[in-house]
């Protein structure tokens with residue numbers, strides 16, 4: 508160390524103190540920037556594991572069949588539904604309806620204007636006479652009695668509020684998402700597809716339905732690049748080659764009649780280790796160098812089979828406070844690879860421009876309900892929404 512005897516002969520005490528001080532400052536900065544944490548990280552590729560680590564597949568199957576599982580669930584997301592919109596997915600005889608698409612919109616108690624706009628734009632259930640669409644809004648609980656009366660009135664009018672008894676706060680996002688998953692599994696389990704969407708997102712239901720028809724062949728310009736990749740090696744386009752790989756891994760995991768879609772904007776990222784970030788995460792909480800590949804929150808598309816698998820698997824996967832990462836952990840445990848699509852514009856957003864939204868499926872940045880309504884109406888009249 509610099510302050511040992513023979514060094515202190517050459518260095519005055521004062522210099523030494525300065526050096527120590529500088530070192531301390533340096534280490535503190537390193538720590539704040541997360542450099543020291545990066546050193547403590549474990550390699551994702553070779554060392555990834557996440558509780559529960561044992562094989563839970565037979566217990567998951569037991570739960571699905573309503574049997575007693577061998578392994579006791581570690582998670583149940585047991586927050587009672589205050590309102591469960593249980594008629595939403597039933598037909599006139601009280602049976603679950605087979606639906607094409609269900610929007611599960613993550614909202615906040617006081618976002619009534621956003622909900623009002625969504626009901627008459629992309630969340631409009633009768634948008635297409637031959638496609639059965641449903642929409643619910645997910646909220647937690649607050650402490651303001653007046654706000655709650657507003658929610659009750661809204662629900663009495665529209666019957667589309669799913670409310671559960673947990674504190675509606677940012678870091679309870681995973682609870683909110685998982686209450687949506689639980690709701691789908693318990694009250695609306697016969698849909699072909701689900702979209703878990705934030706209430707500040709623009710969606711084109713028309714484009715989303717097109718995408719769902721052929722998740723590997725939308726949009727058109729990608730399809731073209733994909734076919735270009737079937738040309739002789741020298742002529743292959745990069746985007747075509749990447750696309751082909753993705754399509755292959757997506758198709759690989761479809762077995763029999765099961766459709767394991769988990770789609771949106773897919774991220775391959777490292778955890779943020781600098782302490783001033785909203786998304787700071789300690790090595791204790793998540794020790795690996797990378798997140799599992801995840802569909803970034805905002806708009807996440809699940810097939811019915813994936814939704815059901817997520818619900819039952821969640822009983823055995825330790826809670827994590829970022830909801831998009833939690834879903835990715837479930838997918839990883841289930842061996843489901845997310846499918847990326849370039850028309851999910853969630854971070855970075857795609858600012859609205861009427862001539863630039865032809866293929867857009869989802870775009871973030873619509874916290875202003877007037878903007879959403881204007882954009883959506885314009886795109887609808889252009890045939891794009």
Ligand SMILES: *[C@@H]1O[C@H](CO)[C@@H](O)[C@H](O)[C@H]1NC(C)=O
Pocket residue numbers: 672673674675676677678679682
């Ligand atoms: C999440 O909700 C639970 C249940 O209401 C509450 O006890 C907890 O404080 C909430 N957590 C945060 C971070 O708000």
